[in-house]
Amino acid sequence: MLLSPAVAAQQDVNDSLLTSLQSHIKRDTARVNLLNRIARIYFTKDATLAARYGEEALLISDSLKYTNGRIWALRNLALVENTKGHLDQQMQLTLSALKLAETIGEPYMLGVLNNDVGNIFTELNSPRDALTYLKISLAIKLKRNEKTEIGKTLNNIGSAYIALKMHDSAMYFLQKAEKIKLELNDQRGLAYTYENMGIISMVQQNYNDALRYHLLSAAYYKEADNLPGVVKANLNLAEVQTMLGDLKGADKNLDNAKALNDKLGNVKNEMIYYKIRYELDSARKDYVAAFNHFKEYSNRNIDYFNAEKGRQISRSEERYESEKKQRENIVLKKEQHTHLATIQQQRVLVLSAAALFLALLLITVMVYRLYKRQQELYLELNNKNREVSMQNRIILEQNATLENLNQVKDKIFSVISHDLRSPLAILEGLLFLLKDEKIDANQFRLYTDELWRDVKNTAYMMDNMLQWASNQMKGIGVKADDFDVTLLLSREFDLLQTLARQKEVKLSHELNKSMMVYADPDMIRLVLRNLINNAIKFTPAGGEVMITAQCNKETAEITVKDNGTGIPLENQHRIFSNIYYSTTGTQNEKGCGLGLHLSKDFVERNHGQIWFNSMPGSGSSFSFTLPVSEDHEINPRAYTVVVQDHPLNGVSVLRR
Template identity: 55%
Template structure:
């Protein structure tokens, strides 16, 4: 951000100089007669600055002045850049024929100077102008030539611009499906380009930090070296002084005693300083651990935003762009509504999990325990969850027929229930079944979310509730950020509960978790409301739980 601000400030400063220095005064600058090529480059920079300030007429004035100088110098290589910028300005002013003429001259000069990257950009620009002029065949040929040149260069930016212009061409020709595919590829490449630039920025920042750190360490070492030299010189003076007074025994004795006392004080001071340094090192280590944890949270947030949240928004942006410009009929848009609605619901759920996880990692979450009815919480969430299930034609049922009071944080348990049921919907195929039921124990309730979905492979089971944020695509390629289940495990354990699961590939998965009952519910159970569990059932439950615990779940 500081680099961008500095660049904008530089351009504004150049623009101010353009206003303050008349054209005849620029020609009188030192070296005007000796180096006209430098003046032409300066005029190009001034034109670019006015273009950034959205003053195209002023920009054209300086670019035309630069053109005159370069024509006199027969500088075709420099003219290629100037004509390309002039073509951009004329295109923005919708003077398409003039813009096309400058782009074609720019392409010819780029070809003459063997500048393949510039020639690729020129073909892209010519294709975009032909699209605006409705010369779709020529535009398609220009874009194909640009793509062919870029195959050898592998320039990420030119490839991204190619798909953007190709999407505009397909949209103009009425091929909205191809336009949508091209726009998706453009969005993917733009995201990839953004990630590369972000990686470079992080690497540069890290390098700058390491350089500053080394400079500080070198400065500390120099200070310590200077202090050591001073101490050595002081000791040398003391030795010389003692030798000089060696002949006088009384003075020698006094000096030696004083030196001894001073040495003891120095040792004491040194020990005290060492203790302070050790304490400071411990504080620095703790701060480094906190910074590392914050950095991991930040990297996870950037990763989710870059890969999981930007893609659905980019698709929605493209659909709305086509609908707004009447390039897609309402009937075609309705065809994508269900998929867009499901993507936005998944994105909303990922955002909730991300915010809760980031809050728990960075500033912690307090558990606000209270007595509440778990049946009422489930019923409130069931309407939204039923809508998600109906999208995949899944049967979603529960067996909570009367109030059950538990003691926990209702918001945490609501989020945990939502994550477990949403996860079951995600990995259950069409026409599948999901059932939520429970077992009443002596002082707690065991809730079970059971599905007949695809199941979890045994090799992947240890990753599910771990902190490695494991995530895979659903039966309809639903995406997730891998935070839902670990966050649910954390919330349930914070409320004095336990969570585990059992799964078989191709048969389904059942997630189990316990919550403490409220005192009122325990008293009701004592007064006669019980569920009978046979000894054989308890043995099976204990064996299943021991197997799950033994697998690290």
């Protein structure tokens, strides 16, 4: 009884269609049309159910070769992907449907699908590409005078102009869309239009107008049972209410949005939720909660940024390959025209020579000379061909070099944009709170250990990245020399001991005598640092990391062993491969996936071997060998072992 007439009527339609589907079991075009209609209605209510109907419609359409059914099934499956935030999958399905619609030339389908492609480009932050498809869609719909569809496209053009920050143009198209939808009583469509108007009012800081528009949008989304729309409306309302000081209302809408989005699994909405939650906590002056929510938002924002960057790189690569093929085709056509002209010229010369030979015997000399000239031309052409082939080989080698450098650049950008930005973003947030006196120095000190560890891990990570980049771009020469591994370890031990102490991990070694090897000391220092740092990273509090060594006449073997989390069996084959494999540590420490790969390269460059043994849940041990110095037995070094209590926590430290 509480349902509005529109909702009750829609429910009757749904029940009628489901009843018709249950009674119509024959796998024909009529069943396909029923399945597509039901999937279109349910994609905003129950995405899983809509996907099931869409997949059945697609399967039957393929078996019947029913193009119209296949187009609408692909479109419905694309809409389901949109509710999950999977824009790339939605774009692939929609473009497949659009190509099929172009083959049959059905104008209504072309108008709808061009509109869908424009929407996707807007959500992918490519509004100029979006306007190209949206204007094609609008022209088709205006020609057919389809007012409902015209209203949808006008609304979507407004969305594209919002993305371009052309708010006056956006409001112009949105008001035209509102007028049409009010005339048609299109409540479902008005929800999208009022949402966009609310967004513009927010940007212009007209918060009362924004609140009014978002309340209208929320009511229409709820009445249409559009779950993704209700989530967006709740998030928009929460942000406006935060700005207006209605903190209880904002909190309630945020809770509603999160509960619904947990069912949908939309990553972008989850990122927006933590952003608004951070703003709400700041308004409440709950700065600890604000900091934690800011961290969650920052992590998701970085992941979303990397996904966007990946999509842009993919599109750039496709555009580059297309332009490259076009250039190659132009070159091939020019060469073909040149060869055809040469062949035609040769034919004319031969025919002329034959005619002259029959006419006058004296022309024989001229023909002979022409023949000789032809042979010279062929020789020159062959020489030119060899030069072109050689240039092509040079170009291919240069392309391979450029491709390797491009991979190095992409890896560096990926590490800088993700792993370096994350600790800096957290540090920025804390300094912002400290600067504005929203957090005192005592509270700030609670986070200093975590920040110090993050910064130190980032420094190690940048070391690995720079070494790897230098190795990839210009190569690193091995500067081998005789040195003492025990002395080298002792110089690195204090800093690594500090890292271990912060995690409450016991770090010790049994290298109590000189061990002379012949290798590059800088490379081996990086190998030791990476192996020990990795062991600390994946060992929980209370665990232990032990460094041991043994030596024979030819090689020295060093082992770093821990009793930490171990490496999953399914990932062990990736440890030393060319695939850059990285996971977070027991306290969410991050890496760039280059340390072990670089360590393997450096050990092998110094004529050693590296291997590991690991059992999930029981820890790991990494070992490597190095050639022993020729004077290892001649000049042994002795060390005095001093056991000293650390003044902070009483941990015993070995100094040599």
